[in-house]
């Protein structure tokens with residue numbers, strides 16, 4: 040019997056499983072689909088500290104940023120076997136195991152301001168972020184004058200009011216990261232300590248009184264000491280199977296992918312500071328603000344829109360158009376590049392835009408790790424690390440109170 | 453906004469042309485859009501303007517068919533707008549009034565976007581070749597059957613070539629016959645299914661088997677050996693093809709005894725994959741197109757007897773509803789055109805004979821497909837280093853590694869190995885990858901359709917023109933403020 044069953048083989052479930060196995064627990068991960076078949080396989084891999092106001096999420100992001108670097112450097116994502124190498128990740132030509140086996144790149148982010156007013160707000164945010172957080176870390180940044188922007192990004196449009204460079208911003212290939220964390224954990228901590236079963240759907244929970252003692256699946260019951268709900272956008276549904284309430288809803292996002300470029304055009308993650316001037320919105324309408332970046336394999340990624348549209352996959356051309364327009368405004372040379380693919384995913388969000396992390400007092404034995412919205416890739420290692428501490432009864436490095444699962448009780452009718 | 457047209461037709465092969473012509477004869481305002489420079493589609497693909505084949509009959513086994521198609525094109529040009537050289541990259545439908553918007557790109561170097569709106573839409577985008585990977589399939593000189601046919605109908609520099617034809621299905625025969633008639637030395641046709649698969653099927657005893665026999669006769673005339681239960685399992689050569697390994701196969705297509713044959717051209721074809729990206733974008737219901745017991749088929753658009761899809765106002769005809777040849781495609785196109793006209797209130801007298809004909813041809817096509825299923829033994833032709841995805845150079849070993857990491861469908865294999873992520877977006881390797889991912893192993897045996905939001909590559913500048921706040925493509929305004937933070 041495993042100590043822990045993790046529901047969901049996305050990036051969050053993978054990180055939870057990895058850190059729980061590292062803490063000495065036997066872990067079984069189950070997913071109804073393949074590894075990374077949910078939102079993890081439908082997003083981008085930005086690991087950002089630049090975009091967060093000081094607060095609990097920034098604390099998580101800073102801790103996670105450190106852990107991502109550790110994971111990439113330790114090679115735990117690498118797996119024991121080395122695949123044939125070449126010039127491209129994943130394929131024959133790839134330095135297939137560069138960046139921890141999941142294309143980790145500490146490339147840094149450049150946030151640019153279009154107006155003097157936006158620049159002022161951006162510099163203000165950078166100063167607040169630099170003041171440090173409860174977890175000890177701080178956001179590093181450098182203010183960049185308008186005439187120095189092209190030192191960072193030679194192809195950037197003219198007429199910008201300046202920017203801030205964030206060296207800690209990084210990226211991974213999310214699907215590879217999830218798969219390799221699970222594999223790397225199994226290889227390092229023992230194949231019996233970390234197992235993955237795909238094609239297994241959780242249909243309910245086994246209980247002993249109020250306590251959760253395992254999961255029911257379409258392939259039979261799996262008893263366990265504890266269960267982790269890492270079902271992402273479907274975390275609310277899984278919670279409901281245990282008779283408890285966690286409000287996780289989908290927020291749609293589209294991403295554009297260009298043809299591979301022969302020469303890298305874009306070095307960092309680049310986006311505009313327009314967002315800094317406004318507060319978090321609860322709008323259901325369309326919001327876009329393109330993050331433009333190159334990838335090791337050559338294509339440029341342009342993401343992403345945000346919109347509440349349920350699980351609707353039909354393509355609104357205006358959304359793709361808006362993303363394209365913003366990317367071209369930042370990098371005029373992109374206008375002649377072709378988009379070969381667009382895809383969409385559904386971010387898991389909670390009403391207060393914070394994830395749910397920790398044991399559910401309404402269903403002891405059930406832990407949640409879901410609702411990371413548009414930052415689940417970035418926040419996954421910290422989530423897994425903190426959850427493993429909670430599972431083993433240790434004091435958590437960060438206070439989990441802002442993320443507690445029952446914080447929405449008052450809002451329930 | 454009132455739509456410009458009553459009916460937009462995408463695809464100028466036999467299905468699209470027949471549909472457009474029928475609808476315009478019934479009084480609809482019709483526009484037909486095709487990516488190719490001229491009408492014709494896969495089968496009636498035309499020679500470059502001004503070209504005169506010495507023996508036109510050698511190119512089309514049924515010259516009467518070509519004449520008829522040419523007349524239809526002339527009739528269509530007189531009654532409807534025909535936009536050749538227009539690639540459709542997306543199609544959408546307004547939920548409120550059903551208006552369909554078709555977005556195209558015209559021109560090569562200087563691309564111009566063009567948008568067409570209509571009340572109804574007919575999707576007649578045909579199918580593309582289904583190649584199976586094998587060691588050496590990326591060598592110059594190795595073609596798909598469709599590619600060989602294009603060569604034939606295009607520049608005709610095949611005379612004197614030493615050609616091997618391999619694969620499965622009845623379309624190998626016209627390809628081989630065409631090559632032989634054009635002067636190529638066709639060394640053999642290697643049919644992976646049993647040689648008599650066709651004749652054994654009860655439905656095939658009549659009807660089109662006659663045509664197949666005709667090919668048989670023509671092959672015999674050119675002394676082309678036709679062998680069953682054989683396949684080319686490897687192509688060899690340094691810089692180009694020099695010889696191939698031909699294997700006898702067991703029932704499941706596992707190789708038995710092998711021999712090599714010297715040649716400079718290899719044409720292989722294991723069937724067709726219906727081009728249904730636009731139908732998937734619009735949300736049309738699909739159905740599995742099974743290849744018979746143990747065979748793996750591709751998804752096709754589900755239609756009713758009037759070629760209506762599950763999405764109101766959207767019709768599909770030809771290979772998009774199941775691969776069945778040019779004659780069936782034309783019948784389906786006519787039915788679709790009639791339905792569109794009737795659904796828009798035009799008086800369309802019933803034509804039960806046409807429906808019966810379509811049903812008969814469709815049943816025949818289904819029987820043919822069932823006689824030539826792709827069997828899983830082809831996977832044993834591959835080696836670890838055999839490229840599965842050619843755009844991204846992903847070898848079999850990387851696909852296996854992805855499976856070992858927990859990938860169990862084509863999408864997750866793609867995410868972990870990059871197979872299918874390149875320029876062709878899996879149109880070439882998608883079928884093989886989904887089989888290698890184990891997708892076709894389950895009950896049903898038909899892998900799900902991939903979702904392609906963009907049917908044709910489109911420049912960012914042109915896409916930008918679609919932004920609601922953008923005056924024009926290419927010269928987009930500065931990024932509009934997002935009140936919530938960057939997309940992440």
Ligand SMILES: Cc1cc2nc3c(=O)[nH]c(=O)nc-3n(C[C@H](O)[C@H](O)[C@H](O)COP(=O)(O)OP(=O)(O)OC[C@H]3O[C@@H](n4cnc5c(N)ncnc54)[C@H](O)[C@@H]3O)c2cc1C
Pocket residue numbers: 046047048049050051052053069070071072073074075076077078079080081082083084085086239240241242269270271272273277291292293294342343344383384385386387408409410411412413414415416417418939940
């Ligand atoms: C367009 C877009 C762009 C994004 N960009 C970024 C970015 O740049 N940086 C970033 O940090 N984040 C980004 N995100 C967000 C990020 O992708 C998500 O926050 C993250 O993937 C969530 O991971 P997860 O493991 O919680 O969920 P998922 O990856 O969805 O995993 C949940 C898993 O649970 C499984 N499951 C559900 N129900 C059951 C059940 N009953 N039984 C068994 N299994 C079940 C599912 O099959 C699924 O595999 C983006 C998201 C989108 C949509």
Ligand SMILES: Cc1cc2nc3c(=O)[nH]c(=O)nc-3n(C[C@H](O)[C@H](O)[C@H](O)COP(=O)(O)OP(=O)(O)OC[C@H]3O[C@@H](n4cnc5c(N)ncnc54)[C@H](O)[C@@H]3O)c2cc1C
Pocket residue numbers: 462463464465466467468485486487488492493494495496513538539540541576577578579597598601623626627727769770771772776777778779781907908
């Ligand atoms: C090698 C080979 C041999 C064959 N031999 C025979 C034979 O002997 N007898 C027989 O009956 N049949 C034969 N066929 C099959 C025949 O070609 C098809 O049945 C027939 O062409 C199907 O007609 P269709 O109208 O459905 O599609 P197609 O003829 O394929 O036409 C589809 C059209 O849609 C256009 N299109 C697709 N996507 C887009 C887009 N996004 N934007 C704009 N335009 C688009 C294409 O340019 C194309 O012109 C053969 C096929 C091949 C490949």
